[in-house]
Each structure stands twice: as C-alpha cells, then as structure tokens.
Amino acid sequence: MRLTAFLAAVGIIITALPAHAQLLDVLTAPKTLIDRAIEARSAGDIAKDNQIVLKVNGIMGKMGTVKASTEIYEQRLLITGIFDDKALYDRFQKDVKAVEGVKKLYWHVTYLAANDPKRKQLLDWADTTVLAAKAQGRLVGTAGVADVNFRTTADPYGTVYLLGRARSGEEGKKALARAQDGTGVKKVMNYVEVRP
Structure with a gap:
C-alpha cells in the first residue's frame, strides 16, 4: 500500500516537472522509485525532500535553465552545476536560498564564463x-x-x-x-x- 501511494505521488510530481527536468528522472526512475520506497525513512520525510526538489526544479524551469543538478536527503540539499551567465547564476542562488524547508544547503554551483579556457578541461x-x-x-x-x-x-x-x-x-x-x-x-x- 505504501509503495503504491508513493509511486502514484511520484507520477504526479514527474508529470508536473518541465520536460528538461524529467530526462534524468526518467533515466533513473525504476531504481530510484524502488530505493526510496524501501528507505529507512518516513513517507513524510521523503515527501518533504520531494517538495524541496520540486521548488528548485520550478526555479530552474522559470529561468529556462538546466545548468544545475540536485540531490537531497533529509532536507539537506546538494546543488551542483556550472553557469556561464553571471546574472542568471546570482538570481538562481538567491532564489534557491529562499526555498523553505531546507535544513542545510551544500552549494557547489560555480560561474565560469563561456569563453574561459578552463572549460576545455571539464x-x-x-x-x-x-x-x-x-x-x-x-x-x-x-x-x-x-x-x-x-x-x-x-x-x-x-x-x-x-x-x-x-x-x-x-x-x-x-x-x-x-x-x-x-x-x-x-x-x-x-x-x-x-x-x-
């Protein structure tokens, strides 16, 4: 019963995400859905994580960017990525820091100009x-x-x-x-x- 309810909730969440945000979810969905259903955490805790990720994905969708990636566990949010637009980077950081419910933010998003020679090494x-x-x-x-x-x-x-x-x-x-x-x-x- 718990697994069925969880899978239904995830289905609703996935369809609410912008298409570009769904790609990685679709590629990893079977294992992710099963793993999250058998975790030693409450459904409420998992739901809080999902709500936070939805908000961050919403910010990315509103900004029209997929330059960042999220992972979350027990409302500890990890964000990685590289932006080549400083104004977009600053706005994204400001909006993510305003997301409610995040207990700890691990910010590993960087700004690197599109023409920076360091990009060739990435x-x-x-x-x-x-x-x-x-x-x-x-x-x-x-x-x-x-x-x-x-x-x-x-x-x-x-x-x-x-x-x-x-x-x-x-x-x-x-x-x-x-x-x-x-x-x-x-x-x-x-x-x-x-x-x-």
Missing part, C-alpha cells in the same frame, strides 16, 4: 553522469553499506559528492572509500551523517 554532461552512476553502483555492491540511504552525484570537475546517512562510522568509511575508488574521480565531498 568533463561533458555524459561523462559526469557516468562518473556519478558508477559511484552509486559501487555502493550497491558493497557489503555493509545500505546504498538506499546514500545519494551520489558528480560534477564536470571530476568531484564526486556523497550525501546521506550511515548507520555507523564503519559504514560511513566504507561508503566514502567506494565513492573515492573510481577512475576519473579527482576528489570526493563527503556529506554523510552517521546516525543509527
């Missing part, structure tokens, strides 16, 4: 997506790590971000080690809270 969208997916995949195969309580993402700089909750210090260390253990990973930002 990973493209596909490589960034693969880096993040492989990091999450390594968690799935690790004994003693409840991968459903962790979120991973990556950015074009080769940084992998680990967000979530570990049930013990040992589990947190294993998850961090697996996030670091990947080709192309230059750095890992660890935002895991340890709590039984």
Whole structure:
C-alpha cells in the first residue's frame, strides 16, 4: 500500500516537472522509485525532500535553465552545476536560498564564463553522469553499506559528492572509500551523517 501511494505521488510530481527536468528522472526512475520506497525513512520525510526538489526544479524551469543538478536527503540539499551567465547564476542562488524547508544547503554551483579556457578541461554532461552512476553502483555492491540511504552525484570537475546517512562510522568509511575508488574521480565531498 505504501509503495503504491508513493509511486502514484511520484507520477504526479514527474508529470508536473518541465520536460528538461524529467530526462534524468526518467533515466533513473525504476531504481530510484524502488530505493526510496524501501528507505529507512518516513513517507513524510521523503515527501518533504520531494517538495524541496520540486521548488528548485520550478526555479530552474522559470529561468529556462538546466545548468544545475540536485540531490537531497533529509532536507539537506546538494546543488551542483556550472553557469556561464553571471546574472542568471546570482538570481538562481538567491532564489534557491529562499526555498523553505531546507535544513542545510551544500552549494557547489560555480560561474565560469563561456569563453574561459578552463572549460576545455571539464568533463561533458555524459561523462559526469557516468562518473556519478558508477559511484552509486559501487555502493550497491558493497557489503555493509545500505546504498538506499546514500545519494551520489558528480560534477564536470571530476568531484564526486556523497550525501546521506550511515548507520555507523564503519559504514560511513566504507561508503566514502567506494565513492573515492573510481577512475576519473579527482576528489570526493563527503556529506554523510552517521546516525543509527
């Protein structure tokens, strides 16, 4: 019953999102929906996370940009991305900081001019997506790590971000080690809270 209600709610949420915001959700939906349904969290907590992400996606839709990516766990919001328009970057940051319900904001969005030569050294969208997916995949195969309580993402700089909750210090260390253990990973930002 809980899974059915959750899947129905997610279906409504997904159809409310702009088409460009739905792409990644569609690509990762089956695993994401199942994982979130079996997490050791209440449906209310998951609903709060979904409401926050909807608000941020709404901000991106209103601005006509897909330059940012979100991950969230227990209302701790992680945002990554690169903007090439400084005014848009500033407006996006201001609007995201005004979103209610966010307990902690991990802001990893940068401004980098379109003609900046540093852009040539960055990973493209596909490589960034693969880096993040492989990091999450390594968690799935690790004994003693409840991968459903962790979120991973990556950015074009080769940084992998680990967000979530570990049930013990040992589990947190294993998850961090697996996030670091990947080709192309230059750095890992660890935002895991340890709590039984």
